Amino acid sequence: MSRKKFIAGNWKMNTTVDDACRLAQEIVTAVGKATDVDIAICPPYTNLSEVSKVIKESAVTLGAQDVHWETSGAYTGKVSCSMLKSVGVTYVIIGHSEQRQYFHETDETVNKKVTAALAAGLLPIVCVGETLDERKSGAMDTVIERQTKGAFRGISREDALKCTIAYEPVWAIGTGETATPKQANDAHIFIRNIYTGLYGDQAASQIRIQYGGSMKPENAKELLAQSDVDGGLIGGASLKAASFLRIVQPA
Ligand code: PGA
Numbered sequence: 001m002s003r004k005k006f007i008a009g010n011w012k013m014n015t016t017v018d019d020a021c022r023l024a025q026e027i028v029t030a031v032g033k034a035t036d037v038d039i040a041i042c043p044p045y046t047n048l049s050e051v052s053k054v055i056k057e058s059a060v061t062l063g064a065q066d067v068h069w070e071t072s073g074a075y076t077g078k079v080s081c082s083m084l085k086s087v088g089v090t091y092v093i094i095g096h097s098e099q100r101q102y103f104h105e106t107d108e109t110v111n112k113k114v115t116a117a118l119a120a121g122l123l124p125i126v127c128v129g130e131t132l133d134e135r136k137s138g139a140m141d142t143v144i145e146r147q148t149k150g151a152f153r154g155i156s157r158e159d160a161l162k163c164t165i166a167y168e169p170v171w172a173i174g175t176g177e178t179a180t181p182k183q184a185n186d187a188h189i190f191i192r193n194i195y196t197g198l199y200g201d202q203a204a205s206q207i208r209i210q211y212g213g214s215m216k217p218e219n220a221k222e223l224l225a226q227s228d229v230d231g232g233l234i235g236g237a238s239l240k241a242a243s244f245l246r247i248v249q250p251a
Helices: 017-031 045-055 081-086 097-102 107-120 132-136 140-151 181-199 201-206 217-224 241-248
Strands: 006-010 038-042 060-064 091-094 123-128 164-167 208-211 231-234
Touching (some): 006 091, 006 164, 006 208, 017 045, 017 060, 017 241, 038 091, 081 107, 107 123, 123 140, 132 140, 140 181, 164 181, 181 208, 181 217, 217 231, 217 241, 231 241
Parallel strands (some): 006 038, 006 231, 038 060, 091 123, 164 208, 208 231
16 A cells, blocks of 8 residues: 655744745745645644635645634634634644643543544644653653554544654654654554554555654655655744755655
């Protein structure tokens, strides 16, 4: 089973509306209407609506960086799935390590968000990954297994197939340090095996697992050549059209 590569740019808390539209336009101009990889860009909430207009009729799709699981109500500062859908969002990043580290994201809230997103017709990008301490202490497998099983608790096979998993070793995010292609691939194989346990071989052969953590033009080709690396979730290198495009369209 060959899986179409999926490259997503996570812009984090960067770009004003003007910056975002400019960056999106540069990407759209280069990519056009068709690509042999799936592409998403995930700007901050404030820019989704305008960026949605820029990428309309291109092969570039829109993602959000988080979502709240409730449908509406007194949740100051939060954004619901239907709000995201109303501005043209297709994907939503859930369980990013920065949410886990700084904003009290837990396996339980990840699961609630994944459940709500799927019910609303959004496609989750579920992030898992270990910290440096967890890797050094040998807890990596336990942590990744707990995060993965936690995220998919109660999710049907059909819905689970609509998700993407992003393996993001926390020690490699924004640090310039990257997992070696073998480290990344080993982790991806481990995650795919967990997924096999949950949903069977066929589903596991279809689910895409992105690598995230300082993926950049210099290392993307080798990472993406690994058997189980099906794309990338790109932070820093997605903020410049040229470097994002070199990952999407390697020379
Ligand atoms: P990075 O971020 O590419 O800047 O390391 C990746 C991510 O956090 O999604």
